[in-house]
Amino acid sequence: MELIAEKILELDNADSIMKIYGRFDENVKEIEKKFNVRILSRENSLKLIGEEKNIDKALDVLTKLNGMINDNMAIDQQSLSYLIDIVEKGEKEDLESLKEIVCYTARGKKIMPKTLGQKNYIKAIEKNEIVFGIGPAGTGKTYLAMAMAIKAFKREEVNRIILTRPAVEAGESLGFLPGDLQEKVDPYLRPLYDALYDILGPETYLKYREKGLIEVAPLAYMRGRTLDDSFIILDEAQNTTPEQMKMFLTRLGFGSKAVVTGDITQIDLPGGRSSGLVKVTQILNDIEGIAFINFTQRDVVRHRLVQKIINAYESYENKKSIKTSGDKNKK
DSSP, X not given: OOOEEEEEEEOSOHHHHHHHHOGGGHHHHHHHHHHTOEEEEETTEEEEEEEHHHHHHHXXXXXXXHHHHHTTOOOOHHHHHHHHHHHHTTOGXXXXXXXXXXXXXXXXXXXXXXXXXXXXXXXXXXXXXXXXEEOOTTSOHHHHHHHHHHHHHHTTSOSEEXXXXXXXXGTTOOTTSSSOHHHHHHHHHHHHHHHHHHHHOHHHHHHHHHTTSEEEEEGGGGTTOOBOSEEEEEOSGGGSOHHHXXXXXXXXXXXXXXXXXXXXXXXXXXXXXXXHHHHHHHHSTTOTTEEEEEOOGGGOOSOHHHHHHHHHHHHHHHHHHHHHHHHHHHO
């Protein structure tokens, strides 16, 4: 058994200590629980007590948190959990690469990658003409793609942004729904609007849309078009058929970039039809200029329960698959 040790972390001021502690001291309580240490505040310093190997890990986390505070980065439950996970796995050096700012929201909030998976996704979008972001809900696939599109638009790298989704529930046949075209498709495109409002602000978004610089439309309305000088995002791509996926990808014109996002565990296609997103990973995985980024539960940036829910479902599906395989072998 290791001897109990003590170490001190010196901070700039008492304000840094308050931010590190978090609301109701939740950050420090989480670190103490994870590493079995005690953390005490002493004016402009923190005192750590526990086994030395645990103190060193907790000290790494606290040092990184202090660095995030100095860089005016937000500290929340997800970023803390991810930071702890990174330190435990010995990947803390890679955290420096997460400081890259993609763009700012309408309220001046920095949009930055929060995980190494997100960082790789952003780099892939910068380097390739077509990028597939595949993974569970809450990994920032669509939001970061939107941020990259707006960044490219503001730098005049593209002339317009086009956002699209398959309207699975309506079978892409929207005519029977009440209202005009916009009213028919709005329910399917609401998540895209939410991201645009957050990043651009409602007024700027409406101004760009009125000028035709931003277009939000169902996938069915992409057919027959050639999209030059555009940043195109296809969301919920797991609900495309192979034919629709091919149609979309062949819309890409000169000076354009496309990002395709989806979660292959949430396919809603009727009648057991095959997913275009699943199929395309088998067809285009070796073509230069096309990149596939696979997110995992480690990249989830929503409430920590979302990670646990994803893990529980994955565990359930794995057990179900093993049981099914075993039953077949018995036959």
